Amino acid sequence: MVDLPANPFKTALQKGRLQRGIWFTLRDSLAAEMLAGCGYDWMLIDTEHSPMAAPDVLSMLQAVAPYPVSPIVRPGSLDVAEIKKLLDLGAQSILVPMVNDADMACEAVAAVRYPPEGLRGVSGMSRANRFGKVPGYHPRASEAICLLVQVESVEALGNIEEIAAVEGVDGIFVGPADLAASLGHPGESSHPEVVDAVLDAVRRIAAAGVPPGILTMDPQVYDDAIAAGALFVSRDLDLIAMRKGLSPLPERD
Structure with missing residues (x-):
């Protein structure tokens, strides 16, 4: 028998420790392994x-x-069946996109919890419970699961305090790209109106007692978000880092 796998990311957020990360979109496990050893939290x-x-x-x-x-x-998306599958595969931290209100936040919480508190389907043999070797896994699973929800629309901005008040929400991520589109500035995440909304959201989330998070390529917004209380932050995405690292080809005659 083995112990319930720990979730150091959830523990770090609970203790208020800043966690720096990177976005991974490449469909390549070798690239994932390389990035895993680069020092990110x-x-x-x-x-x-x-x-x-x-x-x-x-x-x-x-x-x-x-x-x-x-x-x-x-x-x-906020899809109970999809989230169930990811949890069974061993994912302990889940970031649910486009959560606009408290009802959606409650649904996200239900998706990561077993009945009677939630809707997660029960499997006795999965990677999550070390193929049945974790004693008492099912009643204790939520101890090691970290649920993060994204606020990335004008509607969600108006409901931050209600979303933050939902028991079981471990962090709230502010999505600048979709928020920019919702504010009428698609593709302009550094627009002053968007930046003001993002930083205000981070402050409100922190004031509500929930760890805020953000991904931004703007170094000033990154620093300002941390100053405003953001605890899980990223300023790099694998494809962007790859493109920046490539030497430009010389101009052809």
Whole structure:
């Protein structure tokens, strides 16, 4: 028998420790393993805006398992069946996109908890419970599961305090890209109105007693978000880092 696997990312947020991470979208387990050893506290395995599906997520989780990095998995949407599958594959931290109100936050909580508190389907033999070797896994599973929800619309901004008040929400991530579109500035995450809304959201989430998070490529917004209270932060995405690292080809005659 083995102990319930710990979730150091959840513990760090509970203790108020800043966690720096990277966004991962490449459908390649070797790349995932390489990034896992680069010193980040967490890496987000993204299925919403990448070609990855559940079998790919399994490969990524297995690739990063030996390294001191906490994988977070983002499903494509608030889908109970999809989230159930990701949890059974061993994902302990889930980032649910497009959560606009407290009702959706409650549904996300239910998706990661077993009955009677939730809707997660029960499997006795899964990677999550070390194939049946974790005694008492099912009643204790939520201890090691970290649920993060995304606020990334004008509607969600108006409901931050209600979302933060939902028991079982462990962190709230502010999504600048979708928020920019919702505010009428698609593709302009650094627009002053968007930046003001993002930083205000971070402050309100922190004031509500919930750890805020953000992904931004703008170094000033990154620093300002941390100053405003953001605890899980990223300023890099694998594809952008790859593009920046490539030497430009010389101009042709």
